[in-house]
Amino acid sequence: MSADRAYTDAELAAVYDSLNLSGEDEAFYRNLPQQTSRILDVGCGTGQLALAIAADGHAVTGVDPAPGMLAIARSKDTGGRVHWVEANGQDFSIPGCFDLAIMTGHVFQVFADDAEALGTLCNIRRHLETGGRLVFESRNPLCRDWEGWTREKTQARHEVPGIGAVEVHYQVLDVQAEHVTFESVFDFIDTGRQTRSLSRLRFPSADQIRSLLERAGFSRLAWMGGWDSSPLAKDSAEIIVLAGV
Numbered sequence: 001m002s003a004d005r006a007y008t009d010a011e012l013a014a015v016y017d018s019l020n021l022s023g024e025d026e027a028f029y030r031n032l033p034q035q036t037s038r039i040l041d042v043g044c045g046t047g048q049l050a051l052a053i054a055a056d057g058h059a060v061t062g063v064d065p066a067p068g069m070l071a072i073a074r075s076k077d078t079g080g081r082v083h084w085v086e087a088n089g090q091d092f093s094i095p096g097c098f099d100l101a102i103m104t105g106h107v108f109q110v111f112a113d114d115a116e117a118l119g120t121l122c123n124i125r126r127h128l129e130t131g132g133r134l135v136f137e138s139r140n141p142l143c144r145d146w147e148g149w150t151r152e153k154t155q156a157r158h159e160v161p162g163i164g165a166v167e168v169h170y171q172v173l174d175v176q177a178e179h180v181t182f183e184s185v186f187d188f189i190d191t192g193r194q195t196r197s198l199s200r201l202r203f204p205s206a207d208q209i210r211s212l213l214e215r216a217g218f219s220r221l222a223w224m225g226g227w228d229s230s231p232l233a234k235d236s237a238e239i240i241v242l243a244g245v
C-alpha cells in the first residue's frame, strides 16, 4: 500500500492536530525522563509531543517520513528547539546517541510486517546509549477496536484553525488476520471538498511485540495496559512497553 495520504497530504496533515488532541498519553510520555535527556521521537508526526518535551528542557530529535506532517511540525517550532529529520524508522541515521526513544500515537501499528517492525527496532536500538530505553504503545488486538470504526460511531465535526469545519469519519474496509484496512473520509464544509485516505494497520499481540523486541536485542521489558500505568491485562486497551538496552 502506498504511503497514507492522511500524513503525506499537506491539507490532511493540517487537520491532524484538531483530530488528535493531547491526552493522558502525552502526560505519560512527558513524565518518562528522570533527568535532562536526549530524546528520539520516531514517527513524530506534527511534532505535538516532541515540542512539548523540548519545552520541558530535553534535547529532542523528531523523525518522520511524511513531508506534510513535518512541515506542520517545523511551522510550530518557531524557537527551533527540535531537530527534525525526514526519514522512515528503518533508514534514519543520526550522529550521536539517545537516552530515550519513543513511538507514540500507535506508530508501531503502521509497520506492515515483522521485517519492517524489526528493521525499525534494530535501527532505534543502534541509536540508543547503553542503559537507554525505548517506550511505545500498540492497540490491544483482543479489544478489537476496529469494530467501532464505522461511519455511525465515528462521524464528528472538528473546527480546524485556518481551514474551518471538517467532518471526519472512519470506516473499515477489510480485516485480514492481524491487518485492518480502513478509510478516513474528510468533508471540508467551507469548500465542499471531500477527501479520503486509505490506511492499513497491524494489530500485533503482546507476545509478537516481545519476540520482535528480543530479536532486536532489547531486554528488561516492562509492560503496562493503560496511561495510568496499570498492569497489562487481557482487556487492556493499550499494550504499552518499556524496553531497555
Ligand SMILES: C[S@@+](CC[C@H](N)C(=O)[O-])C[C@H]1O[C@@H](n2cnc3c(N)ncnc32)[C@H](O)[C@@H]1O
Pocket (backbone or CB within 6 Å): 007, 020, 042, 043, 044, 045, 046, 047, 048, 049, 063, 064, 065, 066, 069, 087, 088, 089, 090, 103, 104, 105, 106, 107, 110
Ligand atoms: C498516527 S501518526 C502519530 C504521530 C505522532 N507520533 C503522534 O503521537 O501524534 C503516525 C505517524 O507515523 C509516521 N510513519 C509512517 N510510516 C512510518 C515509518 N515507516 N517510520 C516512521 N514513521 C512512520 C506517519 O508519517 C505519521 O506521522
